[in-house]
Structure formats: structure tokens, C-alpha cells
Amino acid sequence: MIAYIVRRALYAIPILIGVNLLTFALFFFVNTPDDMARLHLGVKRVTPEAIASWKADHDYDKPLLWNSQAAGLDKVSDTIFFRHSLKLFVFDFGRADDGRDISYDVSNRMWASLAIALPTLLVGVLINITVAMMLAFLRGSYLDTWGMVICVMMMSVSLLFYIIAGQYLFSKLLHLVPISGYAPGFAAAKFVILPVVIGTIGGIGAGTRLYRTFFLEEMGKDYVRTARAKGLSEVRVLFRHVLKNAMIPILTGVVVVIPLLFIGSLVMESFFGIPGLGSYTIDAIQHQDFGIVRAMVFLGSVLYIVGLILTDISYTVVDPRIRLQ
Amino acid sequence: MFFLLASSAASASWNDPYPSSDRGKNILYASFRERPKHFDPARAYSFNEYNIIAQIYEPPFQYHYLKRPYSLVPLTATQVPQPHYYDGNGRQLPANAPTADVAYSVYEIHIRPGIKYQPHPCFARDQDGHYLYQDLNREQLRDRHTIADFPHTGTRELVAADYVYQIKRLAHPKLHSPILSLMSDYIVGLRDYAQVLRDALGKGGNEHGDYLDLTRYPLAGVEEVDRYTYRIKIRGKYPQFRFWMAMTFFAPLPPEADRFFSQPGMAEKNLTLQWYPIGTGPYMLTVNNPNLRMVLERNPNFHDERYPRGGEPSDEVAALLRDAGARLPFIDRVIYSLEKENIPRWNKFLQGYYDKSDPSDILAESFDQAIQLTSGGDTELTDSMRARGIRLLTSVGTATYYTGFNMLDPVVGGYSEKKRKLRQAISIAVDEEERISIFLNGRGIPAQGPIPPGIFGYEGGCAGRNPYVYDCIDGKVKRKPIEEARRLLAQAGYPDGRDPKTGSPLLLYFDSPQAGPEAKAVLDWTIKQYKKLNIQLVPRVTDYNRFQEKMHKGNAQIYRWGWGADYPDPENFLFLLYGPNKKVGAEGENASNYESSGFDQLFERMKNMDDTPERLVLIQRMLEIARADAPWVWGLHPKEFTIEHGWLHNNKPHNMTHNTVKYLRLDTELRARKRQQWNPPLLWPLGVTFALLAVGAVPAVVTYVRRERQVRR
């Protein structure tokens, strides 16, 4: 098991290098060091000397990938790519282009992202399981048909619309929760409710539909029929056997996304003014802050890979027949 | 969910975004849209930065809060000094000496004794008088992440040397002060000083990073005369320099602070002057979390400053003089919350959770709700707003937004009569009045030239109109009819928008950095304007970077840009058309690359004059030249509207200064009452929803029961 994890982790290294090279190339094409300098020096009275000295200060005056003028190892290390990208591997995110320490910001903002994403996931999964089980129980009846139609309808609504309508209704008309904002600690509760409710409602359609198929698949299996033939009531069959077995695909699906919760939701966070990593990323894209974007891409990839490994492990946990080699 | 709701609703308003412990306190609530980048006074140069640091840093002068036109009054200085003039041989000249004779001007500034800095760890000393936090190593810094993690603080008296120190910092090569190159032209020795510092710093820096003890390097043009007096020597005559000295670039900075923040390990934790300002002003920044909020706390060491006694006649009516002579500031704390989206900001204002809107906050979308035009064409608040006790304050901003032609462009540029007529024709066709009414809801006035109202040289009415675009009919300024534009276009060689030789339509390009939902509407509208002349306009939309690059290379054709005043002087607007200030080649701010020898000569004469009738004549002649050449479609000057709640007092819009928080006063009791009254939680819709869900579950239960029965059978 441990050997497996180590091997997978090692396998991640070339992937992360690839990710790094790709983002580096893309963003450098978009945003040359001159652009960055100009962006950070402001609008009024920017001179070429100021741009040059800004670049020198931030190590952007070097060649991109290969420094032919340097000697020995410096040919590789005295370049923009090396100075700005490779440190990521030791999770040294460096500084944002405005001088802030990215690691400090990330570790601070992570919790705000989690405060939204985790309850949304948990509440969402709970509700989806409940509704899906109900529909599976009532399969074939008109309630099932209409339930599915409603699910498809809910899926067909853009998340943006849920957010706009939710803010309008709950905050503006009903005065129930603050429109936007955030406070750390327990005070976060009143800010978190609305995004969580909206996120959950937005996910019900797709989630319920998916989970219903899991349940139906299990219910078609022989052991369920046997249990039923033994005279167990439908509800007991459902809770005893079907739910237990259907939890396997549900849980493995959930495990993959858990690491990504840290990154947060871009749209939710910027609509609700939540200082999480999602809004951090959007800001960085809009301000073209290369350092932050690079760090977030890297973090995202790492978490994704962690998610994959976790999924594999969770398979072995729920189903002991599977062995990792 | 009910449980959570109930727990957060222990007190009155459920949607109150602030902690209940702050309720009823003397706190001003404001917002910021983007995290400010620089709080270092040598760097800060934009409104959102000034909004904060102007409350903290105190330059020697400030603008009078109430008087208009804008006039300077002393802040930490004892008076606003008149410069002494000297010729090349160092002989003093009389005050009315001709500009050409003046080689140097010297400003001698006395500051008031007894002014103290805010409490700050950089001043903290132990019993023996040694600094507590000036010799820290990385280990000692390990658990300190913000300035609040240093428990001990101290203070010190403000001295003239601090002002000198800050002027030296403008030349620091690592600070990239935006005004360094401008000031190097004026302050004697500043350019050489920058070189000296660059050499001293060496290429790789020294053991203290970028820290240089500037007190050891003298600057020729700036000297400390005595403990409370310093002197600045300026090349030639530059009356506008006094305005610069009212900006935070010239605020005092204690060398201890610079040293404190330069200790190794500080910068890595964002412990820098960029992040933690230190000043003598009425407030100090205690919380700086740009992801969430910034908090200004009253400075306990603030010197004795009084609310101004005199003002404009209208101030009496507006109840702006009730606190005359009272000690400033009135408010204990200011909380700026991050609010990126317009709609939440506006709604929170309406719910009473922000005390006033910033001028930029009243966006067109919420405008109809708040403001209406009266039958006389004036603006006033709607009845629903007035019923809430909300007030409206208006002022014309000292800014101009214009559509520029790149004068280097072969199609729209050039100075021949034909090209001039082409530009004039377009100037008539682009209906700025309509732009103001559609996109600004009337919050602007069409520009007749570069100079906005409130600045010397601006003239209203028929006399001040641009005769190439506007007619004077019955004493009213009216845009010329579109037929006139068509006629001009025909004379320019494009009858009906076509090149008569080839028959091909005139194709122009519009360079715009605009993005976002508004952009499409504005672009569509712009295309429509040129369509009136049958000109085909192709917008080239890029991001702001690319736009700037295009401007620098002179590749743009028609573009839209703006300028906000640094100081209330016409020079600050007319220099946007001054030839040697071109963007291409000279890296100046003349984005149209306009160059007219007549204009330039007049500019050089005008720029150093006082506001005399002779100066006005020169300005009028310059405007005439520029209007005929039409390098810009003179766009509009924005009107700035602020709306505030009835519980906020003493607010008067001021376009030149930002240190106005100290004048404001709050009626917290009224605020608490209104907030409660405006935000009653409505629960019945939730109840109805749950009831509906419960009803919806009935058929499910029925089906369930029926099935169970079937199974049993």
C-alpha cells in the first residue's frame, strides 16, 4: 500500500512538470514581463526606465528557459522559468507580483473556500441520496417520472441564474441573510448559508439523477430479489442492502472531489464576496498576476492527483477484493 | 438551516453583515472595490490608495475643506510659504520677477512643533532607551505576521528631517516612484541623487536587502534648516509645485520606520511600508486584510486640528458649519469592507450597512432608483430615497474623458485643412450628450476643451463653447446639426463617407480596452455615431496591456481615454496636448501625439504664470488652436454624485483631496434605528415553501403505503 502511494506520488512529478511548462508557456505568451511591469506600475506617468528596473527587481529580466550567457548550471537556473516555476515543487509559491507572500495568502484563504465548499458537498450528498432513494423506491410510478423531469429541468438552469435569483430573493426581498461578505470563525455562518443553499439546489438535479441510477442498478441484482423473496419489506431491503452497496460508487465519486474543495468555486466566491481561493484565482486572472495563477494551477494539479490516489485507496477500503499493486 | 438562521438572528437584523458587538459604536462603514496595491507614500498614486493613506500621512499642506475654488491651507506647516526666487548667480529676485530670469525657486517650510506620530513598534524602546524592535533576527520574527504582533509601541515628535527623508525616498531605485522622473526635472539634484543611490545599492544589493540609510546621503536641493524647518530648491519657476506638496508623496516618513521594515525577514511576511503606513494623521491602519477588510482606528496622538470656520455661503444652509471650531476627528473607527460586485454594494447601502456611496458607486443601473431629473433638467433624489432620509451631493469632477485621434495616423492624423475637417466632422457626429444620457444618466457635462469646470481657464455658456462643434442659439449651446458634419466630411474628401476616386467607404478603427458587459453596448453605440456619416467603424478591443502598448507604439487610430487632475491648475490638463510630452518617442501623456508649435509656445508661457487675466487670454488662444485642430473629440467631464444617509454629517465632495474622513460625523443612534426599521426579516415565504414541500410529499407517502400493502398481500 505505502509502496503504491509512493510510486503514484513519484509518477506525479513528470505530470506536474508538464503542467508547469504548459502554463508557463501559455501565460508568458499572454503576458510578457513588460506587460506585468506596466500593470503593476499603474496608469499614470510610467517610464521605460521604471519598467526595466521593475523587471530587474522581480527577476523578469532574464532569458525564459535557457541562459546562453551564463556558465555551467546557471544556464538553466538563471532563467525566468527556473526562478519562478521550479520552486513550486517544494511548495514555495514565492511572492505575488505585488509583493505578497502567496503561501501565506493561500493558507489563509483556504478556510473560507472550505467553509463554503464542504457544507455544500455534505448537504448536497445527503439531500441527493434521500431524494434519489425516494425516487428509486417509487420507480415506475408517475411520481418517479415527474421527479426525473423536474431533475432534468433543474439541471437545465444555469448556475448564474440560481445565484442571481437567490440573492435577489433571500437577501433583497426577505432580508434573511447578508447579501455578501464574510467573517472568520463562527460568525461565518450567516454569510455561508446562502451560498450553501444555492450550491445545493444547483446540484440536486444532476446528483439525484446519478444516484438514482446507482440505486436502480443495485435493485436489479439477484441478492435484492432474494431478500425480497424472503419477505423483507421494501424499505428494509432499501436501507439494509441497496443503500449499503450503492454507497460504494457514491463515496468514490465524492472522494475524488474532496481535495479540490480547497480551491473553492470561482463563481460562487466572487458573487458572494468570499475571500477564498476561487476569488483569489479570478482576481489573479483579471489582474494578470502571473505568480498567483501559476501557484493556483500547480496547487490544483497536485490536489487533483491526490484525489486520484485517494480514490484508488477508497476502492480498497470499500471493497477488500481489490488490491493495489 | 432554521437552526443556523435562528442562531444568527439572536438580535434584530438578520442580514447585518457586521458583528453584533460593533452595533451602536461610532464606526463609519465604507467599502473598497479592489485591493489597493501601494500604501507607500512614494508609490501611491491612485484614488483607492489615497482613500486610505490620506487619512494617515500628512503632507505639509492640505486643501481647504469647504472653500471653492480649491485653495491650499497649512496642515502640519505653520503657513503656505511664498517661494523666493533667485537668478543664476544666486541673487534673490523680487516676487514679480519675469519667469525667464528665475533660475531657482526656494520654498522654506516651517512645521508646527509638538506633532506626534501614531503609536508604532518602530519607535518602541525599553527602559534604557534602546529600540526594542530595531535589531531583530529571523528567529525573533517567526511568529509575527502582522504589525499587531509587536506588543510594544512608541512615538516620537515630527521633525523637518522626516520630510527631507521622504523626498529622498522618491529617488530610491527600488521604490519606482511614479513621480521621480517628473520631479527630477524640478528638484535640484534629485536626478543625480537617484544615480548615487543606484551605485550605492550595487547590482546585487547588500546584506540588508534593498535598505539604504538615506540620512547618510545628502540631497543637494533639499536641506534641513533646523529641527522644524526645511528648504526645497526648485529649478526655474514652478508654481504648481505647491500643489504637489499637498500630496502624500511629500508626507513625512520617519527613518526608524524604514529601518524597522528593512530588517531581514520582514518583507517575506508582507511587513513592509507598502502594507503598513505610519503617519501623524487622524487615523492609523490597524487591520490590513485586503481580502476582507481594512480598519482605520483613531490615532490617540493626533495633534490639535479644528473644523474649519469659514466656507462658501451655501455651506451654512447645508449645515456644514455646525461643527466649526470643534476638534477633529469625530469618528472613532472606519471599516472598509471588500465589495467587488456593484449590486451587493448598492443593496447594502440601501439597507443602511454603508454610510455613503463613493462617487463611482452610483452606477447607471441603480440610478433610476435613486435620482431623477427635475423638470428644470436638474437632478434630485427620488421620493422613495428622500423618504429614507438619504441626501444627494453633486459636484463636477476635475477630470475629462475624451475620444482621441492619433495624429501620427495617415488617415485621421495630420494637420492639413482636409484632415482637420474630417476630425471636426466626426466631432460633431459623436453625440456626447446622448452618451451622457444613455450611459451616465446625465452625470456629466459635454466638454468644450480639455479643461473641466472648477479649473482656471474654464468658461461656461456660449463664450466658452467649442465653435467648431457647437452653435449658440438664443444664448444656449447647441450641437451643430449632422448636415454640417456631412458637409465637412465632403470637404475633407469623403462625400457621403466614400472615397470619390475608388468609391470605397471610409473605414476607421476604434481602439478600446473595454471589456465586460457594458462594453458591447458602448461599442454598438459608438459604431452608430460614425454610421451617421456613413463611416464604417471597426472596433479593435484588446485588454488594457495591449491597448497601452498600442498607444506607446502609436499604432492606435481612434481611442478613448481619460485624465483626472493631479492638482487644480490648467497646466495639468493642457500638458496633455503639449508636443514635447508626446506618448510616442517622449513617453509622455500626450496620447494623441498632437504637436502644434503655436500651442507649444503659448503653453510654455502659460504654465508658470499665476492665475491672472493675461494667463486666461493665453489659455483662450491655446484652446482656439486645439479646437481648430481637433486632436480630440472633446468628450465629457463627469459629474460626481455622492449619496449619503441622513445620519452622516459634514460631508462635502472634494475632488482634490482625500483626507476628508476626519471632518465627518455620525449619528449612530439614528443609524441603529433605521437599520432595524429597514431590514425586518420576512419568514412567511419560507414557511409557505416548506408547507408546499410537505404537501408535495403526500402523494409519495400514499404511493408508499399502497406498495407496502401490495407486498403484504
Place this chain on the structure above:
Amino acid sequence: MPFKLIFLWTDILIFLLLASVVLFALYARRHEHLRVPWRQVRRRPLAMSALVVLSLYVTVGLLDSIHLQRRLEGATAGQAHYATNIESLLDVVCSPLRERIEKSYSAPLAMYAFSREVVPRADGRMSFEYPRLRFGGAQLRDPSERGTDIARRIGFGLLLAIVTFVLLASGVVLSIARRHNDSVARAVARLARGDIETPWRAILATTGILLSLGCVALSLAGGYHILGTDQVGQDVFYNSLKSVRTGLVIGTLTTLVMLPFALAFGVMAGYFRGWVDDVIQYLYTTLSSIPAVLLIAAAILSLQVYIATHEESFATIAERADLRLLFLCLILGVTSWTSLCRLLRGETLKLRQMDYVQAATALGVGHIQIMGRHIAPNVMHIVLITVVLDFSSLVLAEAVLSYVGVGVDPSMNSWGNMINGARLEMAREPIVWWSLTAAFTFMFGLVLAANLFADAVRDAFDPRLRT
């Protein structure tokens, strides 16, 4: 010719796609194993209703994909000059809608503007009032006639719809009667009972509803802005129609673009295994581990740089917007091919062990032939299911991307741009609800129909592939 045809990149691809769909349909007709599941789809009333709705959208989208430039009149030197703006056939059809531009907002079916203005009155005084619209309801002298006028137009529209519907329905009835050798009366009865293999009852009902909506809209649009106008006074109904093409292009071209890669790589990885598999797995893990939004943002920003540096190659806004749309499809394709690729690889691994593939290998058939003949056709159902399922999520993704600022060009009509703009309108008082509602309704219609249709396709092609 008074115009010349213009082929934008996406136009070409759309027609290519259309051609391949037609070819596939012809192919499927002749092959039993494909015909059976399609017949199953055809039996489902809900799916067929959805198909009717979808084909309406597709018609609008295709009309909007034929572009032309009008010739300018009065050329002197014998040489023809064309207008710089590109129009589509839809623009020509809807030119009244497009050209009747008001000054600013107006509510659906309004005669007065949304906000008040200072208007000079006859006696020279100024008054502050809601001005009449230039076009909306301009045919009415007396404002009080509006109600009757609208009722009259609705009535006319319904009448038109009924007439058309009766014509259509009788055509259907006749063909049923002929096919089953029935009398007309019995055919009607069968139709009403739903006792036919193809659910004509549902199809006709849907068509009827769409017809009445369309005819009423048509008849009202002659005199009013049926969905109001936006900030610069453009008709919202027209904007919504124009957005249809954007939605369709994003939903279809993205998959078209990614399909060859996903198919080739997926099958190759599963078939060859070994280092080929490793390389391909590396590729898709790398790509899918980058957060998609960031990748898209980077790509779109680079495109902007490219456009800014190659300005001369884009004469019109339409071409520029079109390139951005295409690029968006490409990059969305890059981010979405990985999941399909993984599915295909797994399926190929299974198929490889099948007897007939083993036999073919033993007989010395070439690799390419085996993959093309034996494996690719047998994974097609996965491809088809993915394509139809992806469609709706891509349409929804467009809106979110536009919000982030990396969606389609701001000058292009799209539901995302409409929703994005409408965000600001929600703060107005009285609220400007029509842009948002229009975008929502049109988008909802398309996505719902696509989802319903996709469900049926999935059930028909692979009942067990339900995840």
C-alpha cells in the same frame, strides 16, 4: 449580385458537421444494429417532442450561419465595394427587428420608454415624462388602443397557427392512412389514441405549441418589442435569437473538434498498450489536472494577444468574434476530450480480448485495419452518448465563462453575455427583468430539450452504461 457570401470558420465547420450527420443517418438506415436503437428513440414521445424543439433551434442556428456582405451602392470605378459589416440570413429575415432600435430600455410590449426624460412640450415648457417609443407601438395613435391592438394581433397569430397546424396535421393523417391502408377517420382516431409506432401525437402537440408561440410572436413583433429592449435599445427577442447560434456552436463544434483526438488516442492507448498507453495517459492526466478555467483563461488571453498583433487580418468584428468562438470551442475541446479518451481506452482494452479481434490478429490483419474495422465501430455508442450528454453542459459552461470574462467575444450575442449584462439590470428599480428572463427561457428550452433527447439516446444505445 447585390451581396457576396462570406464563409466564417465556424460556418464551414457547422456545415461540415451537418453533412456528416446526414451521412451518418444514411449509413445508419442501412445497418440493422444502428437502426434498432434509433427506432427505440423514435418511439419515445418525450424524446420526439424534444427533437422538434431542437430542430427549431437548429433551423434558427443554420439560418444564422449563412453570412453575406451587401454591396454598397454607387461604386464609381466599376469595382464593387461591400459593406464592412457581415450579416446573416437570419439578420436579413429579422431586419425589422434589427433595425428598429430604441434609445434605451423598454419593457416587453411597451409603448413608452422605461425611464423618464425631459421632453419639450408644445407650449415651450419642459416636462419630465416617459417618452413614446420610436417603434414600439408607434402604429397606435391613441395609447388606450394598445390592449385591443395586442389582442387583435394575438388573435391573428393564433389563427395563422391554427391554419398552418391543420394543414400539417392533415398531411400527417393522410400519410398514416396511406401507410396503414386505413380510412382517414380511423387514422385520426389512431393518432388521437397514440396507437402508432412513431408518437405523432406528441410531435404534433409540440409542433402546435411551437407554432402558436411562433405565430403570435411574429404577429406581435410587427408592432412591438415583444421581449422589450436592452440598454442601447436593441430588441431583446432578436438578441436571444442571435444567441441560439452561439449556444449551438459551442455545444456541437466543441465535441466535433475533440472527437478525432479522443477517438484516436483512446483506441490507440487501449489497443497498443505499453509505451503508447503511457504517453497518452500522461498526456491526458496532465491536461485534466490543470483546472479547466485557468487553461481556458490562458488560451483565450493568448488569442487576444494574437489578434492584437495581427490586426490587419481581421477586417470585421464578426471575423474576430468568430475566431474567438472557434478558439473557445477548441480549448473547451482540449479540456473535455480527456474523459471520453479514458472511457474509450477502457472499452478498447476489453474489446481487444474479444475472440474476433484475437482472430483478426492471428490472421495477420494490420493494426490500423483492426482498429478501424473492429474496434472503432464497437465503441461508437460510447462516443454518441458522450456527445449528446456533453452538449447541454457545454451550453451552460459558456455562460459561466462569459461571467469570468473568458467566454465569447463581448460583441457577440450569447446567452452568457446577456445574463452577464442582466446582472447589473437586476439592481434597477423598477427591475429590468426581461433580458434575464429571455436569456433564461431560450437557454432553458435548448438545454432541456437536449437533456431529454440525450436521455433517450443513452437508454436506447446502452442501458447499462448509466453512469
